[in-house]
Amino acid sequence: MxxxxxxxxxxxxxxxxxxxxxxxxxxxxxxxxxxxxxxxxxxxxxQAPVKVYTRFPQIDPTTIASYSAREYPKVGVDYAKYSVLRVIPKLHKLAQSPIYMKPVCKRGTVLKRPQERPKSFAEVLRDPVHLEFFKRFMKFHKSETPVLFWKTVELLKRTESSSARQKKAQLILKKFFGRLAGGGVMLQCDSDIIEEIAKFNTVTTSMLVQAQVEVVKSMERHWAQRYFKTFPPPPMPSPKVSQVLQDKREGIGGIKTKLRRIWELFSEIMRRAARFIAYMKDPRMFERFRRYLKRVPQQELNKIAGGDASNPDVNKRLQQSFDCDVTKMVCGRKVTLDYLADDLIFWVEADRWVQGNHPC
Structure with missing residues (x-):
């Protein structure tokens, strides 16, 4: 009141x-x-209006249990009677090729996509045409940041002025390693140098070049084969064509082939000789080889007699052969097999004398 x-x-x-x-x-x-x-x-x-608070009605747990007990598709329902609407894309969209397969008009010049498959990933980076289409390929897959980083660092390396190079390095640090770029996550490289550069406020050219090398390795590991598969496989040469090419090589480069074979044979001989000398310097190997040379005449006699020396007939023929030395023709020369072990000892002693060593 x-x-x-x-x-x-x-x-x-x-x-x-x-x-x-x-x-x-x-x-x-x-x-x-x-x-x-x-x-x-x-x-x-x-009078002030009375506030009304609305609440959802509470549902009985048994009702909730009955709802959850339902299974889909329902049993006893013939779904074949129901028609299913399916969205069919337009035919002209299906016929369209990806953007990296179409020609590129750049600075008034039309660049057509190469038909031959590149031999390596380094060729893709060296060839401007391949690089342009590889960049479009990465852009189509929403991963063009590594290619842009590689190209930016290449421009940085061509800068002659040190002050301008440092300014560009800071811009690269902000663009590819800044907070908006996710600290280098967009480069798709898990190298330690990427994480270290993201923590620095200033960066040098050498650090960016090292990061560029790691990014190139990552692109080659993850994207090179996928890009190569967009090209048709190289045609396999027919047997007739391969035979013609082989005949041409033998006719044109016959002399070079012969010289190459001679040098290969000579180098193999030198390798074997060096290996033999190295083994003979080992006392155990030298003793084993000397014992083997001692058994060579006996083995040759067994071949001459045509049997085992334990046989009486064979032993009689061997006794007749002991009166003369066992010889054999090796490379057109007559070699006495009984003297092989002595020749080995003489060669080892002569080699020691040449090297200035004296026998024990």
Whole structure:
């Protein structure tokens, strides 16, 4: 009640102020509450609306269990009767080739995609045409950042001024290793140098060159074979064509082939001789080889007699052969097999003398 009376008093005071009759009342103590609310016809204050809070109705657990017990597809329903709508893409979109397969118009020049498959990934980076289409291939797969980084570092290496090179290095650091670039994540390289560069505020050209090498290895490992598969496989030469090529090689480069074979044979002889000398310096190998040479004449006699020496007939023929030395033709020369072990000892002693060593 008192609040309603105070509100009506303040409302009457405002009406008097608007009418300009200041003699009636000029003291503010009669109006200590001024409100802009609109009262009803009786001068009472409007009641504030009651706030209503809505809540979702609680569901019985048994009802929830019945809902979850349903299985799809439902048993006993013939789904073949229902038609299924399928979105079929337009034929012209299916016929379109990817962007990296189309010709490129660059600076007024039309670049056609090479038909031959590159031999290596280094050829892709060296050839400007292959590099352009490889960049489009990476862009099609949303992974062109490594190629852009490699190309930017190549331009950095060609900069002659040291101050300009340092400025470009800082721009590269901000563009490829900054916070917006994910700290080098877009380079798709898990090398340690990438993580280290992302932590630095300044970077040198040598560090970027090292990072470039690691990025190239990563691209070759993950993307080279995928790019090579976009080219048709190389045709296999027919047997007739391969025979013709072989005949041409033998006719044109016959002399070179003969010289190459001679040098290969000579180098093989030298390798075997060096291996034999190395083995003869080992006392154990030397003794084993000397014993083997001691048994060579006996083995040759067994071949001459045509049997085993334990046989009496064979032993008799061997006794007849002991009176003369056992010889054999080797490379057109007559070699006495009984002297092979002594020749080995003589060669070893002569080799020691040449080298300045004396026998023990």
């Amino acid at each position: 008192w609040a309603a009376m105070r509100y009506r008093t303040s409302r009457a005071f405002r009406l008097l102020m608007k009418s300009g009759d200041y003699d009636v009342i000029n003291d503010m103590k009669y109006c200590d509450i001024i409100s802009d609310d609109i009262s009803d016809d009786e001068g009472g204050l409007p």
